[in-house]
Amino acid sequence: MLEKIVDRKKEDLKFFQLPRREEVKPHSLKQALAFAANRDGIGLIAEIKRASPSKGVLAEDLDVVERAKAYEAGGADAISVLTDGPYFQGSIMDLIAVKRAVSVPVLRKDFIVDERQIEESARIGADAILLIASILEPDHLKDMAEMAHAVGLETLVEVHTKDELEQLLAVYDPSLIGVNNRNLKTFATDTGQTRALSDSVPSDSFIVSESGIHNAEDVASVAKAGAKAMLIGERLVSDGDPEKTIPDLKKGALLG
Numbered sequence: 068m069l070e071k072i073v074d075r076k077k078e079d080l081k082f083f084q085l086p087r088r089e090e091v092k093p094h095s096l097k098q099a100l101a102f103a104a105n106r107d108g109i110g111l112i113a114e115i116k117r118a119s120p121s122k123g124v125l126a127e128d129l130d131v132v133e134r135a136k137a138y139e140a141g142g143a144d145a146i147s148v149l150t151d152g153p154y155f156q157g158s159i160m161d162l163i164a165v166k167r168a169v170s171v172p173v174l175r176k177d178f179i180v181d182e183r184q185i186e187e188s189a190r191i192g193a194d195a196i197l198l199i200a201s202i203l204e205p206d207h208l209k210d211m212a213e214m215a216h217a218v219g220l221e222t223l224v225e226v227h228t229k230d231e232l233e234q235l236l237a238v239y240d241p242s243l244i245g246v247n248n249r250n251l252k253t254f255a256t257d258t259g260q261t262r263a264l265s266d267s268v269p270s271d272s273f274i275v276s277e278s279g280i281h282n283a284e285d286v287a288s289v290a291k292a293g294a295k296a297m298l299i300g301e302r303l304v305s306d307g308d309p310e311k312t313i314p315d316l317k318k319g320a321l322l323g
């Protein structure tokens with residue numbers, strides 16, 4: 068599936084056109100998450116996605132602006148927007164609309180495989196982009212991260228296995244490391260993956276635990292494993308009252 072997503076992305080990039088630049092105020096993802104970790108025990112990146120390969124349609128008629136504002140009002144420290152069209156029913160227009168509507172940092176979640184997507188991300192007003200170790204060779208990922216930083220974007224570098232992490236650390240030391248609890252080949256999620264990798268993450272890096280977080284116990288488990296922030300999609304995008312749910316989830320960091 069991951070291969071299919073990336074192949075489709077490369078195919079679509081043949082028709083790539085740069086959008087015009089948005090005039091928006093930048094916000095630092097790392098600073099927002101570090102501040103929240105200090106205040107609440109854990110920071111939260113709340114995700115907007117209409118659909119996913121693992122779950123199908125989650126929220127077809129989602130009003131992304133309304134949802135982003137509800138996340139922010141509930142205490143989300145940052146918002147992630149899935150901009151992939153074919154597999155997640157997202158678009159760069161979603162990110163543009165969200166960035167205009169909120170004052171927390173906005174992360175572009177997509178399958179970034181080409182330098183042009185970095186300039187695109189900067190133009191649409193993203194504050195940060197996701198770089199996925201399983202689809203980029205370590206040297207290429209390092210180059211892409213440096214290119215992103217040069218145009219003012221922060222990077223969240225995602226790994227799933229210890230091997231991926233070790234190969235990456237041999238050439239590059241990211242300050243924000245996302246441990247994806249979802250195996251992108253089988254789609255199975257296990258929050259224990261954050262614990263399994265956390266000892267191998269350099270002590271000066273900041274761990275964001277991603278995927279499969281549904282309740283306060285999951286939050287407690289990843290916080291105990293060393294995550295300073297979490298990224299939650301499905302649980303929040305399909306929630307009727309995220310303004311109430313977000314504080315309840317965050318309280319999980321204080322459990323145990």
Ligand SMILES: O=C(O)c1ccccc1NCC(=O)[C@H](O)[C@H](O)COP(=O)(O)O
Nearest residue numbers: 119120121122277278279280299300301
């Ligand atoms: O969500 C999927 O099915 C998926 C499949 C293949 C590649 C990426 C995928 N998701 C992107 C994400 O990283 C998640 O949306 C994110 O970590 C939130 O996960 P969740 O809280 O479990 O919705």
